[in-house]
Amino acid sequence: MGRNTKKRTQTWWKEAVVYEIYPASFKDSNDDGIGDIPGIVSKLDYLRDLGVDVIHICPHYQSPQVDMGYDISNYEEIHEPYGTVEDVQTLIDAAHGLGMKIIFDLVINHSSNMHKWFQESRSSKSSPKRDWYFWRPPKIDADGNRHPPNNWRSHFTVPAWTWDEVTQEYYLHIYAPEMPDFNWENKQTREAIYNTSITFWLKRGIDGFRIDTVNKYSKNVSFPDAEITNPKEETQPAWRHYNHGPRIHEFLGEMKDIFDQYSALTVGELSSFPRTKEGVMEFVSSRTGPLNMVFNFDISDLGQKRKPGQKGPVPFDVQPFKQEMSRWQTFASDPEGWITLYLENHDAPRSLSRFGRDFSLEDQTRVGKMLAMIMATMTGTLFLYQGQEIGMSNLPRSWPIDEYKDIRSVNMYKRAQQTCAGKPECLARARDDLWKTARDHARLPMQWNMGPNSGFTSEGVTPWMRVHDDWEQHNVELQLGNSSSLLEFWKRILKLRKEYKELFIYGAYKLVESQEEDLFIFVKEGPERKSLTVVNFSNSPKKWEGPSDILGVGSRLLLGTTGGKEGDVLNAWEGRVYLKSS
Known part of the structure; x- marks a missing residue:
């Protein structure tokens, strides 16, 4: 097995288990139907016992909640239903008291249109903060009709420009109209952003940030028209003009200077993920990169993206999954590089539902263990x-469309209603596509116990989002202490991950080829041991064989996902890890 001769630096954040919390949906402490900061505090012991080292809190700042807190109106205040700054300080201190660290979301590509800076910016063309956002005059056609400055399309609505009657100009928003983009070309703007959103919270003791849209701050400020890829549409995808812009590493370098003063952990949300090792290294190189690590969107996009000419998302396929996982394990073999491992977040459907199957309860547990x-x-x-x-899964397909609350889902369905007017089959396909990709799946309330509302909130209270129909089969109370449960399996395997960190976290990776496409087999090699992981990504038994140097004399089964016998046949969704000392 080829191994890099340079020594990899070992550090706490590489070994950490990070647990992402969506505040509105985690735990409601005051019976208003919305999760809150005191609710998170009440569950810290649970997180510590699970094996969590770092808690990541999604946006909890003051916000009109157009995009669930990603439209921030004040970085130094808290969304009122979530609590107060004092509550957040209690959370920081309590997490630290239990030996856990805490990171916040850093959302600084844009603000809310209710932020005082934008209100000042739009007040007049001569406002001192006019240049803190992007304002441009309209284009006027030969007939005297007004048009946006260019043909860019936004992520949530079209176009990426909104007309403002106050000063008779358009402003830019890569996301919703209520989320205007900051002008990062203005140094005064950048410094104000750093002070209010970064330094303010680092001084209060947080340990770092998950950085939202980390590659969008630098844009092509000549604002050229985007390439026309769909002649039938007035607006066009323009990501090439606002991702990986010419000054992005300069801006991130300024931020890194602040992060380094506090030894802050940084993980970036890197959309339009670079396809080359060099492109990713620009962001995460331990020598020259501004970030510790980034999220690999190539993994989360599997089963989510359309291919050219395809009507719906590409179904999940095991082979591309193995290829992508292996590709980035190879990337991580470079001592200067590091990666994130994740299958779920607040923006993605649940991993148990990514296979496009309606699993039985037993299979859901098996698949969850296999993925773990x-x-x-x-x-x-x-x-x-x-x-x-x-093992929480996607919301049921049978739920009515009004159960989808996310701005992206609402806008997608409105557009589908227009496109599919009078065509029931077209609308049914659009709704199915929405179900496959909706962010709402991840935002259903956490399922804590067998009581009303599954313990998320009290009996008689209406949660802000409906509790999943399967809450009686999937909840913490039911699984806690049950040796065959997914929850207890996660506890066991996270302990093993730390016990054998030289092998699982820092060991060298090698994919083992198999004639069975549904089998995923790989070896990890550390200084003193080797391991073999083998899983069956199918609902039928599969014969398998692994390398004899690991499965021979002196090897043992470290952990299996089922109580079945060892042998050369893996049951449906079964996984095993073998261990051998060198």
Whole structure:
């Protein structure tokens, strides 16, 4: 097995298990139907016992909640239903008291249109903060009609420009109209952003940030028209003009200077993920990169993206999954590089539903354990999303469309209604596509117990989002202490991951080829041991064989996902990890 001769630096954040919390949906402490900061505090012991080292809190700042807190109106205040700054300080101190660290979301590509800076910016063309956002005059056609400055399309609505009657100009928003983009070309703007969103919270003791849209701050400010890829549409995808812009590493370098003063952990949300090792290294190189690590969107996009000419998302396929996981395990073999390991977050459907099947309860547990085994025995920093540890799945297909609350889902369905007017089959396909990709799946309330509302909130209270129909089968109370449960399996395998960190976290990776496409087999090699992970990604038994140097004399089964016998046949969704000392 080829191994890099340079020594890899070992550090706490590489070995950490990070648990992402969506505040509105985690735990309601005051019976208003919305999760809150005191609710998170009440569950810290649970997180510590699970094996969590770092808590990641999604946006909890003051916000009109157009995009669930990613539209921030004040970085130094808290969204009122969530609590107060004092409550957040209590959370920081309590987490530290239990030996856990805490990171916040850093959302600084844009603000809310209710932020005082934008209100000042739009007040007049002569406002001192006019240049803190992007304002441009309209284009006027030969008939005297007004048009946006260019043909860019936004992520949530079209176009990426909104007309403002106050000063008779358009402003830019890569996301919703209520989320205007900051002008990062203005140094005064950047310094104000750093002070209010970064330094303010680092001084209060947080340990770092998950950085939202980390590659969008630098844009092509000549604002050229985007290439026309769909002649029938007035607006066009323009990501090439606002991702990986010419000054992005300059801006991130300024931020890194602040992060380094506090030894802050940084993980970037890197959309339009670079396809080359060199492109990713620009962001995460331990010598020259501004960030510790980034999220690999190539993994989360599997089963989510359309191919050219295809009507719906590409179904999940095991082979591309193995290829992508292996590709980035190879990337992590470079001592200057590091990666994240994750299958779920607040923006993605649940991993148990990514296979496009309606699993039985037993199979849901088997699949959850299989996925846990893959993730826990690979190199990289491991990220879990709330509810993943108990096997929460997508909301039922039978739920009415008004149960979808996310701005992206609402806008997608409105557009589908227009496109599919009078065509029931077209609308049914659009709704199915929405179900496959909706962010709402991850935002259903956490399922804590067998009581009303599954313990998320009290009896008689209406949660802000409906509790999943399967809450009686999937909840913490039911699984806690049950040796065959997914929750207890996660606890065991996270302990093993740390016990054998030289192998699972830092060991060298090698994919073992198999004639069975549904089998995923890989070896990890450390200084003193080797391991073999084998999982069956199918609902039928599969014969398998592995390398004799690991499965021979002196090897043992470290952990299996089922109580079945060892042998050359893997049951449906079964996984095993073998261990051998060198």
